[in-house]
Amino acid sequence: MNKYMDKLTKAEDTYTFDDFLIKPGLSCIEPNDVKLDTQVSTNYHLNTPVVSSAMDTVTEANMAISLARQGGLGVIHRNLTIEQEIKEIKKVKYANELTVKEVISISPDETVSEAQQIMDIEEISGLPVVNDDNIVVGIISRRDIKPLRGKYLNRKVSDAMTQEVVTISENTTTEEALDVAYENKVERLPVVSDVNELLGIVTMKDILERKKYPDAARDKNGRYLVAAACGPFDIERAMAIDDAGADIIAIDSAHGHKTDIFKSVNEMKKNVDADILLGNIATAKAAKDMLDATEIDGIKVGIGPGSICTTRIVAGVGVPQLSAVSSVADVAEDHGIPVIADGGLRYSGDIAKALAVGANAVMLGSLLAGTTESPGEMTIRNGRKYKQYRGMGSLGAMTGGVGAGKDRYFQGSSSNMNSSKLVPEGIEGVVPYKGEASQIVYQLMGGLKSSMGYVGAKSIKEMHEKAELVHITPNGMSESHPHDITITNESPNYHPRY
Numbered sequence: 001m002n003k004y005m006d007k008l009t010k011a012e013d014t015y016t017f018d019d020f021l022i023k024p025g026l027s028c029i030e031p032n033d034v035k036l037d038t039q040v041s042t043n044y045h046l047n048t049p050v051v052s053s054a055m056d057t058v059t060e061a062n063m064a065i066s067l068a069r070q071g072g073l074g075v076i077h078r079n080l081t082i083e084q085e086i087k088e089i090k091k092v093k094y095a096n097e098l099t100v101k102e103v104i105s106i107s108p109d110e111t112v113s114e115a116q117q118i119m120d121i122e123e124i125s126g127l128p129v130v131n132d133d134n135i136v137v138g139i140i141s142r143r144d145i146k147p148l149r150g151k152y153l154n155r156k157v158s159d160a161m162t163q164e165v166v167t168i169s170e171n172t173t174t175e176e177a178l179d180v181a182y183e184n185k186v187e188r189l190p191v192v193s194d195v196n197e198l199l200g201i202v203t204m205k206d207i208l209e210r211k212k213y214p215d216a217a218r219d220k221n222g223r224y225l226v227a228a229a230c231g232p233f234d235i236e237r238a239m240a241i242d243d244a245g246a247d248i249i250a251i252d253s254a255h256g257h258k259t260d261i262f263k264s265v266n267e268m269k270k271n272v273d274a275d276i277l278l279g280n281i282a283t284a285k286a287a288k289d290m291l292d293a294t295e296i297d298g299i300k301v302g303i304g305p306g307s308i309c310t311t312r313i314v315a316g317v318g319v320p321q322l323s324a325v326s327s328v329a330d331v332a333e334d335h336g337i338p339v340i341a342d343g344g345l346r347y348s349g350d351i352a353k354a355l356a357v358g359a360n361a362v363m364l365g366s367l368l369a370g371t372t373e374s375p376g377e378m379t380i381r382n383g384r385k386y387k388q389y390r391g392m393g394s395l396g397a398m399t400g401g402v403g404a405g406k407d408r409y410f411q412g413s414s415s416n417m418n419s420s421k422l423v424p425e426g427i428e429g430v431v432p433y434k435g436e437a438s439q440i441v442y443q444l445m446g447g448l449k450s451s452m453g454y455v456g457a458k459s460i461k462e463m464h465e466k467a468e469l470v471h472i473t474p475n476g477m478s479e480s481h482p483h484d485i486t487i488t489n490e491s492p493n494y495h496p497r498y
């Protein structure tokens with residue numbers, strides 16, 4: 001009888017970040033005692049609960065490398081050809097591979113000047129010397145060549161090389177390799193088999209980089225973790241990026257609660273080794289249907305909370321983000337599936353609130369846009385530096401690159417589609433240049449640790465269990481921001497809204 005009235009009177013109340021604060025609790029936890037490690041998907045664990053958005057102004061290899069070093073995860077965007085996406089994935093995977101397998105070597109019968117030329121061209125400081133059977137017989141470095149002049153440069157490599165080569169085996173650990181390199185004062189360690197066959201090379205630079213980032217997110221071979229985005233129906237891309245080494249495939253759709261997507265993702269799952277994150281959704285029903293119908297490894301939550309999103313305005317659809325995250329997390333936690341809160345996070349306090357209501361990690365777009373590592377040109381406006389940031393459903397993203405935004409928003413995939421026929425669900429703009437992503441993540445994680453100290457939670461699991469929220473009024477929120485002052489010095493972790 002009250003069919004339509006009931007839609008209004010029985011509508012759920014829903015909430016987002018500014019509607020709540022976290023209640024301080026009894027604590028003996030200092031921020032420095034807090035551990036931020038978390039499960040991001042069935043098989044992958046992060047030391048920092050931060051994932052970067054799969055957006056063409058946020059994540060390519062540079063951002064993914066920076067996040068992996070800090071223990072987080074970058075999701076390479078898909079507004080690229082398959083080949084370009086593969087290239088970005090490989091850049092991350094090879095960025096700190098301890099053993100470089102494609103070694104440049106030289107034969108003992110070549111000349112010293114040839115060796116020098118190779119080192120100059122390849123910008124390396126030494127070459128393993130191998131015979132025709134790829135057996136290591138020496139090593140030649142700039143140090144060996146430096147004292148030689150004139151006609152001596154035409155000597156054979158075998159005359160100038162160091163014959164006693166310090167090598168390591170494939171099973172040598174980073175610590176052992178470092179000890180060997182220090183003890184023998186060498187910068188390059190050829191990796192050899194039982195019969196001295198050259199398998200790869202480890203350089204001091206790689207060892208030190210590994211030690212510099214002890215919390216880095218790594219795969220089982222010690223390479224940086226990387227995720228890559230894929231359209232829900234693009235099995236060819238999924239298989240190609242899986243082959244290229246993506247550890248996690250993030251299926252990227254504006255509306256993941258769709259039966260045809262469930263079907264396609266099940267097909268994908270059979271054909272790839274990578275874990276699969278599926279999204280985006282915003283209701284408990286969607287989570288339940290998704291988990292009943294698929295074997296996915298993680299869920300991305302967020303319809304319309306993003307800083308560049310217009311879905312809620314253009315389509316009138318969405319769920320405020322704290323309600324969306326908590327309702328999905330209630331279902332996902334029972335299935336042991338991690339939840340990533342995607343979009344709408346503006347401050348470290350928002351990250352704490354997302355984790356308090358069950359998220360295992362957060363996905364950041366605008367907070368990481370405008371950093372040195374985000375793709376895109378810097379522009380100057382009124383003497384201040386800015387970088388571009390745009391929604392993947394903006395006109396620019398749907399008509400630029402390979403137009404990946406189009407199928408994210410179910411607008412076909414034809415590249416020659418007339419742009420006047422597109423209905424954008426995102427906007428294009430700029431954000432202030434913010435410097436290195438690592439500094440941003442440092443501040444965000446500092447704020448999160450502080451929050452967990454107030455709660456008395458020493459892990460994200462404890463944050464899920466212990467954090468209580470208080471519901472606040474708009475007055476409560478306006479009291480929360482700085483007030484009655486003109487800010488004169490910029491703070492690294494608080495920006496008045498631009």
Ligand code: XMP
Pocket residue numbers: 053054055280302303304305306307308309310311312342343344345363364365366367390391392393394425426427
């Ligand atoms: P933030 O708030 O971190 O949000 O900038 C980033 C997230 O927003 C989503 N996204 C979009 N949503 N229209 C939308 O409705 C768009 O054009 C768009 N582009 C990105 C995405 O989930 C991202 O991680």
